[in-house]
Amino acid sequence: MSEHDVLNPKQMPLNPEKATLEGKNKFIGFWFFLGGETVLFASLFGTYLALNNSTNGGKSSEELFTLELVFIMTMLLLTSSLTSVYAMYHMKNNAFKKMQLWLGITVALGLGFLGLEIYEFYHYIHHYEFTLRSSAFGSAFYTLVGFHGGHVVFGLSWIVALMIRNSKRGLNLYNAPKFYIASLYWHFIDVVWVFIFTVVYLMGVL
Amino acid sequence: MSTMVATNKRSFGSTLWDYLTTVDHKKIAIMYLIAGGFFFIVGGLEALAIRWQLVKPMNDFVSAGLYNELITMHGTTMIFLAAMPLIFAFMNAVVPLQIGARDVAFPFLNSLGFWLFLFGGILLNVGWITGGAADAGWTAYAPLSIISPGEGVDYYVLGLQISGAGTLIGGINFLVTIVNMRAPGMTYMRMPLFTWTAFVASALILFAFPALTVGLFLMMFDRLFGSGFFDPNMGGNAVIWQHLFWIFGHPEVYILALPAFGIFSEIISTFSKKRLFGYSAMVFATVLIGFLGFMVWAHHMFTVGMGPAANSIFAVATMAIAIPTGIKIFNWLFTLWGGNITINTAMLYSLGFIPTFTMGGMTGVMVAAASADYQYHDSYFVVAHFHYVIVGGVVFALFAATHYWWPKMFGKILNETLGKITFWLFFIGFHMTFFIQHFLGLMGMPRRYWVYLEDQNLDLGNAISTVGAFLMGLGTIVLLYNVVITSVKGEKVGPDPWDARTLEWAIPSPPPFYNFKQLPLIRGLDPLWIEKTEGRSGMTPAEPIGDIHMPNNSILPFVMSLGFFIAGFGFIYQKYDAIWLSLIFIGMGIALGAMLTRSIKDDLGYHIHKEDLEKEAKE
Amino acid sequence: MADKNSVHPAQLDYEKQKRKEEMKQQVITFALMIIFTIIAFSMVASGLDKLFVIPIIVVLAAVQVGFQLYYFMHMSHKGHEMPAFMFYGGVFAAFLCIIALGVLVWW
Numbered sequence: 040m041s042e043h044d045v046l047n048p049k050q051m052p053l054n055p056e057k058a059t060l061e062g063k064n065k066f067i068g069f070w071f072f073l074g075g076e077t078v079l080f081a082s083l084f085g086t087y088l089a090l091n092n093s094t095n096g097g098k099s100s101e102e103l104f105t106l107e108l109v110f111i112m113t114m115l116l117l118t119s120s121l122t123s124v125y126a127m128y129h130m131k132n133n134a135f136k137k138m139q140l141w142l143g144i145t146v147a148l149g150l151g152f153l154g155l156e157i158y159e160f161y162h163y164i165h166h167y168e169f170t171l172r173s174s175a176f177g178s179a180f181y182t183l184v185g186f187h188g189g190h191v192v193f194g195l196s197w198i199v200a201l202m203i204r205n206s207k208r209g210l211n212l213y214n215a216p217k218f219y220i221a222s223l224y225w226h227f228i229d230v231v232w233v234f235i236f237t238v239v240y241l242m243g244v245l
Numbered sequence: 246m247s248t249m250v251a252t253n254k255r256s257f258g259s260t261l262w263d264y265l266t267t268v269d270h271k272k273i274a275i276m277y278l279i280a281g282g283f284f285f286i287v288g289g290l291e292a293l294a295i296r297w298q299l300v301k302p303m304n305d306f307v308s309a310g311l312y313n314e315l316i317t318m319h320g321t322t323m324i325f326l327a328a329m330p331l332i333f334a335f336m337n338a339v340v341p342l343q344i345g346a347r348d349v350a351f352p353f354l355n356s357l358g359f360w361l362f363l364f365g366g367i368l369l370n371v372g373w374i375t376g377g378a379a380d381a382g383w384t385a386y387a388p389l390s391i392i393s394p395g396e397g398v399d400y401y402v403l404g405l406q407i408s409g410a411g412t413l414i415g416g417i418n419f420l421v422t423i424v425n426m427r428a429p430g431m432t433y434m435r436m437p438l439f440t441w442t443a444f445v446a447s448a449l450i451l452f453a454f455p456a457l458t459v460g461l462f463l464m465m466f467d468r469l470f471g472s473g474f475f476d477p478n479m480g481g482n483a484v485i486w487q488h489l490f491w492i493f494g495h496p497e498v499y500i501l502a503l504p505a506f507g508i509f510s511e512i513i514s515t516f517s518k519k520r521l522f523g524y525s526a527m528v529f530a531t532v533l534i535g536f537l538g539f540m541v542w543a544h545h546m547f548t549v550g551m552g553p554a555a556n557s558i559f560a561v562a563t564m565a566i567a568i569p570t571g572i573k574i575f576n577w578l579f580t581l582w583g584g585n586i587t588i589n590t591a592m593l594y595s596l597g598f599i600p601t602f603t604m605g606g607m608t609g610v611m612v613a614a615a616s617a618d619y620q621y622h623d624s625y626f627v628v629a630h631f632h633y634v635i636v637g638g639v640v641f642a643l644f645a646a647t648h649y650w651w652p653k654m655f656g657k658i659l660n661e662t663l664g665k666i667t668f669w670l671f672f673i674g675f676h677m678t679f680f681i682q683h684f685l686g687l688m689g690m691p692r693r694y695w696v697y698l699e700d701q702n703l704d705l706g707n708a709i710s711t712v713g714a715f716l717m718g719l720g721t722i723v724l725l726y727n728v729v730i731t732s733v734k735g736e737k738v739g740p741d742p743w744d745a746r747t748l749e750w751a752i753p754s755p756p757p758f759y760n761f762k763q764l765p766l767i768r769g770l771d772p773l774w775i776e777k778t779e780g781r782s783g784m785t786p787a788e789p790i791g792d793i794h795m796p797n798n799s800i801l802p803f804v805m806s807l808g809f810f811i812a813g814f815g816f817i818y819q820k821y822d823a824i825w826l827s828l829i830f831i832g833m834g835i836a837l838g839a840m841l842t843r844s845i846k847d848d849l850g851y852h853i854h855k856e857d858l859e860k861e862a863k864e
Numbered sequence: 865m866a867d868k869n870s871v872h873p874a875q876l877d878y879e880k881q882k883r884k885e886e887m888k889q890q891v892i893t894f895a896l897m898i899i900f901t902i903i904a905f906s907m908v909a910s911g912l913d914k915l916f917v918i919p920i921i922v923v924l925a926a927v928q929v930g931f932q933l934y935y936f937m938h939m940s941h942k943g944h945e946m947p948a949f950m951f952y953g954g955v956f957a958a959f960l961c962i963i964a965l966g967v968l969v970w971w
Contacts, residue, residue: 089965178463
């Protein structure tokens, strides 16, 4: 397949993200990477579980967390997962404009989530003086949730960069795998959040 | 772009630029070999300094503090900067050729992995010139590593973080290469054993390194940003580090050992002129070792106080690993049995490996017995045990692989006489150094102490051990001389100097940059041997000659790694003065900028045209 | 390679239809995920016994993650054997990490 066919395919195949060898490699490799990421977050979760009662006389999780905020954050992120499914649905149908629209919605929801998380951290730091240095619990909390937040920032920047880069030229066999794995990454962020709201917040206020 | 015909004379600058930007797995292999070899020498010199300090009781060759730095950097350098990269060198040089691929799945990431490793390795060693390297042991146990003054441990943390990221990238790359890029007919159960072990080791990298990443992050936050993960005063727990370190650290042993097993399997089979005995059992044992290797990490922590239940579980799981390893030992012996054996340097290392590694395995079962381990723990017995496994297994394998694959990588055979001299010096030196250490340990000599008293019956043993270490050093010097003399005077050899069995020997030595003009058709295990027995000299092609797609070179991996390297200094020195934060912004800016460039700039590669390939064939 | 990618129009229609139905399934999955989330939050808010609630919310989380993986990330589709294998390898190692740190550390 020549460069021309990759950038300007005569007809988009059924699964454009896996039509080229590069696309297949990216797809497999990114899944493997997510397997490694699972271990990364498990190590952070394990650390959190080991230290979630080590408040060192400071604020505990019951005193800090409010479920309303977490519920809204969860809804935003879960919905953004669905919207990125829609985006990939349109990608496979070669409807570039619609894909961009749904990706845009995904980014907006992600930004909403990120804003609330920043507000949450700000609130803890300024109203409760609860920081990374307060206690081992504080360290574990900010590291686990912060790592997830860092993934959200990276995911958003990635999707936005792809949207801007390709806004003028539409879909082809070169960028379809990129969109696809970015959306996989976004789903994985949601997977991690499901465990964060369960293990950190819900079990934290029980 | 297809005018990439190599001219004979190239300026130094263009050669350098070529290597800085290359994405060719064979050139990356050579860079791994050089960098890994360099760090092997550095680590070896540190080892000699350690042994010289211990040559007599109450010696004052180095101070206690410097001794701590030496043992820490010796262990860290040898594992992360010598053994792993050298394994990666041979994986890069051989695996794509063995499966009939034109390159790895992600050539760009392959280059990035190398540069991250190199810059991480350099960062680790910068501590030597800025007032002290890491001194908390290669395991960097908290709380010692948290309270260790200066920046030594910070360099350890940041350096390992960067080089670890490189290793993880390399691991994923090989997994995908082996899954997706095999030539037609190369089923999983036809893959040579080195490829199989590279595959399992890469999977172990994928699942083990993230635990180290997290451990290093936690330690970085504790040391540099005031968090309290390992600080009991803040409610933290130092044992968390030990778990994270060993969840990574034990699979790491198999990440090193499995490819070593693969190397020996190739060599023993080739020079016995026999198919590897029990191939499927070997594959099964490889996978089983990989699997079990994940469930035994806590045997490094028997004396932590996990209680008898946990200790028993981990003891039993550990002893179970002796079973698949035993399968392998017997299969090697049965491959030799009745074979038409050629004894050359590579084969000598393989034959030396079998008893040496078996002894390491025996002492392994001894230290796996949790109750007995209370006696062995932190004594020279353990030092002897893991050197038997790592040197007797991995370093022997690396030396063997150097001799075995040198003609494939460079087109010349290393001098056999010098090779045999190296082997005997190294082999005798090794056993002199470490065999006696079993007994030093049993007599109560603790590891990591910089002096010992007179009249404790430790004098003679330590002196013998030191002499052995210098013999190993001598052997290594002969090997280096061998490399130089072969490069200068060695004669060119053909594609298949060993009359070997696997695919890499079917193409010229060194291979052209596109590896295979036509992808070969694989008709069974040991594909080249099958063709030879049927009277053909080479592989049957699976496709007509056509355009070959190749990746473009890129400087971005180098730039990205340089960015992280710069940011590393910022992270370390911001603990003294916030002005250093600027380095973090500069470094991360460079790295992220390079990533963004990579993401938005199309890189479609280029094609070597069919006509050029045909023209080349005529020349 | 070019021929392999060209698709018969009838097959294209069929695939499109199939995807549309799958999209419907995914919306249902999403609704279930939202419901599970609401159940989990309200169980915690209702002040039931800890030992009763924790196992249930953990199971709900696991099922939700299964939905994400199999429906949203298409792990149920063909060609996901290796991804699934490696991902579950990661889950296995993750499980060990959590056991080690959650249980063994203070033992």
